[in-house]
Amino acid sequence: MSAVVHARGLSKRYGATVALDRVDFDIEAGRIVGLIGPNGAGKTTALKSILGLSEFDGELSVLGFDPRTQRAQLMEQVCFIADVAVLPRWLRVGEAVDFVAGVHPRFSRAKCEAFLANTKVRPTMRVRELSKGMIVQLHLALVMAIDARILILDEPTLGLDILYRKTFYESLLTDYFDENKTIIVTTHQVEEIEHILTDLIFIRDGRIALNASMDEIGERYAEVMVNPDRADAARALKPLNERQIFGKSIFLFDGVERSRLAELGELHKPSIADLFVATMKGTYA
Amino acid sequence: MNTMGWLVKREYWEHRGGFLWAPVWVSVVMLALTLVGIISAEVVGSRVEVSGGVPWDRIAERLNAGDIAHAGAGLDGAFVALAAILCIPLFFVLFFYLLGSLYDDRRDRSVLFWKSLPVTDTATVLSKVIAAVLLAPIIAFVVAIAAYVVLLLIVCGWAALHGINPLPAIASSHPLGLLWRLALTIPVDALWALPTVGWLMFWSAFARSKPFLWAVLVPIFVVIANSWLGMLGAPSFSRSFLVNDVVFRLLFGIVPGAWLQGTGLDLGDRIRGVNSDGEVSTVLAIFDPSVVYALLGTPKLWIGVVVGAALIAASVWLRRTRIETST
Numbered sequence: 208m209s210a211v212v213h214a215r216g217l218s219k220r221y222g223a224t225v226a227l228d229r230v231d232f233d234i235e236a237g238r239i240v241g242l243i244g245p246n247g248a249g250k251t252t253a254l255k256s257i258l259g260l261s262e263f264d265g266e267l268s269v270l271g272f273d274p275r276t277q278r279a280q281l282m283e284q285v286c287f288i289a290d291v292a293v294l295p296r297w298l299r300v301g302e303a304v305d306f307v308a309g310v311h312p313r314f315s316r317a318k319c320e321a322f323l324a325n326t327k328v329r330p331t332m333r334v335r336e337l338s339k340g341m342i343v344q345l346h347l348a349l350v351m352a353i354d355a356r357i358l359i360l361d362e363p364t365l366g367l368d369i370l371y372r373k374t375f376y377e378s379l380l381t382d383y384f385d386e387n388k389t390i391i392v393t394t395h396q397v398e399e400i401e402h403i404l405t406d407l408i409f410i411r412d413g414r415i416a417l418n419a420s421m422d423e424i425g426e427r428y429a430e431v432m433v434n435p436d437r438a439d440a441a442r443a444l445k446p447l448n449e450r451q452i453f454g455k456s457i458f459l460f461d462g463v464e465r466s467r468l469a470e471l472g473e474l475h476k477p478s479i480a481d482l483f484v485a486t487m488k489g490t491y492a
Numbered sequence: 493m494n495t496m497g498w499l500v501k502r503e504y505w506e507h508r509g510g511f512l513w514a515p516v517w518v519s520v521v522m523l524a525l526t527l528v529g530i531i532s533a534e535v536v537g538s539r540v541e542v543s544g545g546v547p548w549d550r551i552a553e554r555l556n557a558g559d560i561a562h563a564g565a566g567l568d569g570a571f572v573a574l575a576a577i578l579c580i581p582l583f584f585v586l587f588f589y590l591l592g593s594l595y596d597d598r599r600d601r602s603v604l605f606w607k608s609l610p611v612t613d614t615a616t617v618l619s620k621v622i623a624a625v626l627l628a629p630i631i632a633f634v635v636a637i638a639a640y641v642v643l644l645l646i647v648c649g650w651a652a653l654h655g656i657n658p659l660p661a662i663a664s665s666h667p668l669g670l671l672w673r674l675a676l677t678i679p680v681d682a683l684w685a686l687p688t689v690g691w692l693m694f695w696s697a698f699a700r701s702k703p704f705l706w707a708v709l710v711p712i713f714v715v716i717a718n719s720w721l722g723m724l725g726a727p728s729f730s731r732s733f734l735v736n737d738v739v740f741r742l743l744f745g746i747v748p749g750a751w752l753q754g755t756g757l758d759l760g761d762r763i764r765g766v767n768s769d770g771e772v773s774t775v776l777a778i779f780d781p782s783v784v785y786a787l788l789g790t791p792k793l794w795i796g797v798v799v800g801a802a803l804i805a806a807s808v809w810l811r812r813t814r815i816e817t818s819t
Contacts, residue, residue, distance in 0.1 A: 260607060262813055282610040295506070295602035302505050309498035310609050346605075 211236050211357055211389050212257060216265035219252050226252040228413035229265065236356070237386040239403055242393045243479070244410035245487055250393045253410065254361050257391070258287055270356060283313060286350045287359035294334045294342055301330035307349050319352035322382070340371035347375060351383045358383070360392040364399075372396070376403055401479045409486050416486050425476055429465065431458050433472040441471050448485035459485050495611060499619030500627055507623070510585035515578045515632040519639035522546060522577055526643070530650060546570040546643060555647075555656055564664030568775045570643055571670050575636040579748045582632050586624050586685075586746045590692035591703045593620045594807060599817045613811040617693065621804060624689055625682035629748060633675065640667070666776055673779035680784055681748045683793060686800025688745030694803045697810035700818040711739040741796055751787055 210233035219227040227249045234240055244250045255261035259274030259281060267274060272281040294303065300323070308316045323330075326344045334342060343363065350358065358379075364372040380403055384390060394400055407424060409417035419427065433441045438456045442449070444467065446458035459477055460468060468474055504511060526546050547569060554563035594617070597603040606616065644662060651658035695707040715735060721728040729738075744750055777783070787793050 258607075260604075260813065260815055279610050279612045282608065287604075287608045289601070289604040289608075293601045293604045295597065295600065295605065297506055299505075302502075306498055306502055307609065309501075310495045310611055312610070 209236070210234060211270055212391075213268045214253075214266065217253070217256060217267050218264040219249075219256065219261065225413050227256070227263070230410075230413070230415055232408060232415060232418055234389060234391065234406070236389050238405045239384065239390045239392070240406040240408060241397070241400055241404040241479070242391060242408050242410060243397055243483060244393075244416075248410045249413040250410055251361060254287075254359055254391070254393065258282075258285065258359060283311070284355050285357045285359065286353050286355040287361070288343075288346050288350060288363045290362040290365050294346055296333070296335035298334050299330070300328055300332050300334070300337075300345060303334075303345065303349065304330070307353075311353055313354045314349075315352045315354070319348050322348035322351060322378075340367050343367060343371060343375060347378065351378070356388060358388065358390045360390065360394075362394055363392070364394065364396065372399060376400060379403075397479045397483060404479075407479065409483065411487055417482075424482070427462050428477050428482060429460050429463070429468055430475050430477040430481065431460065431468045431472045432456075432475075433458060437471050444468075448481070448488070495615060496619055496622070499611065499615060500622050503620060503623035504627060507585075507589055507628075510581075510589060511623075511628045511631050512635075514581040514585050515635040518578060518581050519574065519635055522574065523639060523642055523646070527646060530646070534653075546573050551647060551661075552650065555651060555658065555661055556654070560660045560664050563661035564666075565775070567644075567647070567661065567665035567667075568670055571636075571640045571665075571667060572674075572775060574639045574643065575633065575674055576749075578632045578636050582628060583744070583747045586628060587692065587743075589628070590620075590624055590689060590746070591696050591707060593624075593693055594697035594811055595699060595703045595817070598815060603815055607815075614808050617697075617804060617808045617811055620693065621689055624746070625685050626678070629678050629681060633678065637671065669776055670779065673776065673781065673784075676781050677749065677779060677784050680751070680787055683797055684751045684787070685746045687741045687796040687803070688743060688800075690800035690803025690807070691742040693807045694810070697807040697814060700816070708743070711742055715739060737792070745796065751793070 212232070212234040214230060214232050217227055217230045218225070230249075230253070242250050242253065252261065252263075256263040256267055257269050257274060259278040262275065269281055270284050274281055304316060304319055304323075307314050307319075323345070326341065326348070328337065328341050328345050328348075334345070337345065364375055367375070376399065379390070392400060392404075404421055406420050407417065408415060428447075431441065432452075433456045435454065435456065441456065441458045444458075444460060444463050447461050448459040450457050455472075458471075459481060465474065523546075526548055529548060530552075547566065550566035551563055551570065554560075554566055597606060647662070648658050692703075692707055695703045695710075699706050715731070718728045718734055719731060722731075740750075
């Protein structure tokens with residue numbers, strides 16, 4: 208399989224601040240990639256570069272296109288939802304559907320109307336009359352009706368309640384995603400997308416701190432719950448992180464043999480949130 | 493429909509209020525004032541001066557006197573007046589439309605939605621130029637035509653009330669001749685407007701906040717700085733060149749018929765001239781294509797077109813990556 212996004216030495220500076228520092232990564236087709244990082248780590252900058260919304264240095268090709276010079280062709284194959292409430296408030300729902308149908312060669316009006324039929328969004332409504340959750344439903348209906356190869360989601364569920372957030376990712380998975388499509392998503396609500404991701408990229412201070420598939424992460428990282436009497440033995444194995452719960456210590460290990468860890472205590476798979484906290488230790492210090 | 497068609501339609505959806513309803517309401521108010529004037533004159537039963545609205549007295553008195561030819565000229569004058577009055581709202585609508593054209597969607601971040609569609613920045617910017625120089629003036633002109641038709645109905649009603657046959661007067665007017673002559677001024681207006689269109693769009697694309705201040709204060713500052721240079725004896729431009737040929741063209745070129753300014757034949761004078769002497773030939777002659785299109789032979793127009801095109805190209809370039817505003 209060839210990479211749909213290919214970046215080598217991708218850099219971006221804003222004055223003296225380095226937002227991206229010679230980053231290399233490849234994203235394969237048919238993956239759901241979580242781009243996770245603290246505020247200001249360079250996630251949005253990376254997405255903006257991929258979308259051709261920002262100048263950058265280095266090499267970057269998206270579906271074989273240069274995002275800086277071939278934006279219009281690229282956007283036929285790439286969709287994106289920046290965050291909620293970027294739909295213009297004066298626009299009517301029906302006009303939005305008409306317009307996208309008019310300018311987008313890969314848009315299916317029937318699909319879009321079918322998605323909208325399952326919501327309370329009506330064609331005569333203006334965006335300003337919709338709730339935040341309904342705006343996202345509209346935006347998602349527009350985007351899911353486009354047969355694109357890459358979908359980019361930048362904090363798509365910011366400020367939504369749990370019901371909307373759940374259905375958002377559920378519809379993406381059941382009605383949209385297939386092996387020909389690639390989804391790149393950034394969010395701070397890591398725990399909610401954990402189970403749908405196939406790949407994980409941690410980004411910190413403009414550099415990639417971790418780039419692995421979820422399977423690799425399952426093999427590499429392990430959490431062990433250790434009784435106090437064996438805590439020192441665990442510490443000797445150089446854990447990434449240690450935290451206390453109910454008088455026991457939970458250690459996070461990277462690449463330590465399972466059999467040795469199993470002797471120390473109960474093994475389980477770390478959550479992305481725990482892995483994230485361990486990896487990003489000291490970011491704001 | 494092609495992409496450009498949809499983009500222009502999008503502009504119409506967003507600015508229906510300014511492009512359509514502003515000229516409609518101004519016309520309605522004009523006609524209502526005329527009607528109120530007529531009714532009050534009828535009720536009082538004397539020659540009460542009709543103020544506001546179209547120059548009704550010129551039509552009515554001449555019809556009463558059986559002066560058919562001059563009554564027809566009065567009707568022609570009324571048509572031009574109905575079209576000319578719409579130039580005022582059109583100027584304000586276009587001025588603020590253009591200043592917001594590449595700024596408002598950055599401020600409310602909806603630019604991210606528009607940019608998520610396969611549309612080039614060039615097409616986006618050009619669709620806004622087309623909306624400003626063709627769509628809005630054409631809508632205003634169509635509204636003026638509709639208002640004139642309503643006025644003719646009012647004339648017929650009044651004439652019937654007085655037992656006068658209005659048809660000879662209407663037949664001696666030139667609605668169709670005026671219609672195509674006025675319609676043909678729209679392309680010339682469009683070319684003449686380009687420097688202003690480019691200037692306002694450039695600041696709209698450039699500004700991180702307050703495009704209005706940039707677009708208006710920069711020229712004012714240049715004029716002031718230039719006159720200081722002049723006072724200090726340093727080389728400077730003549731004030732009238734800077735004001736008439738630079739600042740006016742950058743800020744007021746979007747007024748339809750702005751090119752009449754400085755020719756000694758500005759629109760206001762012309763209409764007043766038409767009304768005072770009522771010469772039938774005058775109003776048609778003013779808007780004769782041979783007069784209007786003579787402007788295409790002047791370097792002034794083409795220099796403006798080049799400047800406007802350069803500013804529009806710069807706006808396209810800025811539109812590519814300038815997304816954030818400071819608010």
